[in-house]
Amino acid sequence: MSSYEKTLDVIFGRWKSQTLYAGVRLGIFDSVSSDSKEAALVAKEIGLDDALAYRLLRALASLGFLKEESGSRFSITTQGDLMRKDHPHTLRGIILLEEGPEHYQIWKHLPKMITDGRQNAFVREYGHGAFEYAERNPEYAEVFNQAMSSYSRIYTQWVLEAFDKYDFSNIQHLCDIGGGHGHMLSHILSKYPHMKGSVLELGSVIRNKELLWASKMGVGDRCQYIDGDMFREVPSADAHIMKLILHDWNDDECIKILSNIYNGSSDGGRVFIVEHLVPDPKTPHFSKLFDMHMLCWGSGRERTVEEYSGLLQKSGWNYVQTLYPGNGLIGIIEGAKSKP
Ligand SMILES: C[S@@+](CC[C@H](N)C(=O)[O-])C[C@H]1O[C@@H](n2cnc3c(N)ncnc32)[C@H](O)[C@@H]1O
Known part of the structure; x- marks a missing residue:
């Protein structure tokens, strides 16, 4: 990475962690699985607005936590797995605290x-x-x-x-x-x-x-x-x-x-x-x-x-x-x- 890229990565660090926080807080990682699922179905299952949920899923995919396929379908990646409640080494608790409202x-x-x-x-x-x-x-x-x-x-x-x-x-x-x-x-x-x-x-x-x-x-x-x-x-x-x-x-x-x-x-x-x-x-x-x-x-x-x-x-x-x-x-x- 160039100095510019490294610096921009730090500047936008909070955007990344807040995007991840929203995904975890809303239960996205416990709804999306390794079989791809339509964004609208994820939104329906966990009670989210269709259009806004799609944009969050797309951003999470861009960060490597989900994979986006054609037809607004998403599946979970190995990185995303670490955010699931039932993963034996889940990091869910850490993001909920460190990016939660108090911290x-x-x-x-x-x-x-x-x-x-x-x-x-x-x-x-x-x-x-x-x-x-x-x-x-x-x-x-x-x-x-x-x-x-x-x-x-x-x-x-x-x-x-x-x-x-x-x-x-x-x-x-x-x-x-x-x-x-x-x-x-x-x-x-x-x-x-x-x-x-x-x-x-x-x-x-x-x-x-x-x-x-x-x-x-x-x-x-x-x-x-x-x-x-x-x-x-x-x-x-x-x-x-x-x-x-x-x-x-x-x-x-x-x-x-x-x-x-x-x-x-x-x-x-x-x-x-x-x-x-x-x-x-x-x-x-x-x-x-x-x-x-x-x-x-x-x-x-x-x-x-x-x-x-x-x-x-x-x-x-x-x-x-x-x-x-x-x-x-x-x-x-x-x-x-x-x-x-
Ligand atoms: C940063 S956490 C670390 C917890 C644990 N050692 C770990 O690594 O997961 C600090 C812990 O200290 C405990 N604690 C704070 N004040 C304490 C006190 N006066 N006596 C005993 N435990 C205390 C808290 O409840 C908390 O669980």
Whole structure:
């Protein structure tokens, strides 16, 4: 791509993701299948205006999510399949959250926040931080929690890959702090049958038992869900893991969480921090873009290994190592309670 094409691609990036959002929101990908179907029939099935639905389907085809054939007929592509509700690695939850109304609104505060140095877009727009807003808006909370499971469908594989050579024999009890519906922990328990686990979460997130992964994954007898607050106290365990937690919070808040984990660990205890790790200045990386989202969403940020290592040290932990999956999109930082 030329510089012009690359730049235009960025300029029109939101048009693409909003087009995809509309398709997912309206249920297009659960109506169109691999056998081609007339646009008018899709529109009728899911209650859309014929003419406008055709234009949306055509745009989705132009982006590669559908295939348009003559006679206004459409079929789904491999890319479109990833937007279906029933795809095992569906990305549907992610688009519904990241292009949904709340996350769309908060980005508009980015230039002003950078001018005045106050990182609080959610508060500017809605009067509360994101987690408080979720407590008051069940619809956002549902979309948010589904999106976390949707992200996990990709990230859990990377975590398992990064841990592939790790010796878990001394870890009998692993606690996932802010573990959502338990997707990652259930997969870890499934791979390492000697372990039991617990998920520490806000009560509102784990209330609906049908959404929890442990029983769906057949590890319900080894996995406990605990309603609690990581800023107050964490359950004791041989090791604690956190995926995409510390990037939600500022340094002081991270030190509070890491110190609480330290207090809940026995000597030799471990902590695993799973995050997008910012690489050296010369390397373009998804973490540098995700950092803009964190700037808009809450008080957090993406950090380098050195920055996480500094937070560990300030909370009493010793940095041990960083493990990466092959694609390097995330990393797992290991800390130990005593000298490694
Ligand atoms: C960005 S999500 C990550 C969820 C999960 N670790 C994952 O990767 O899918 C942050 C999680 O932290 C949980 N959380 C927020 N505040 C918390 C608190 N004070 N104590 C425990 N969990 C909390 C949220 O409910 C949410 O599930």
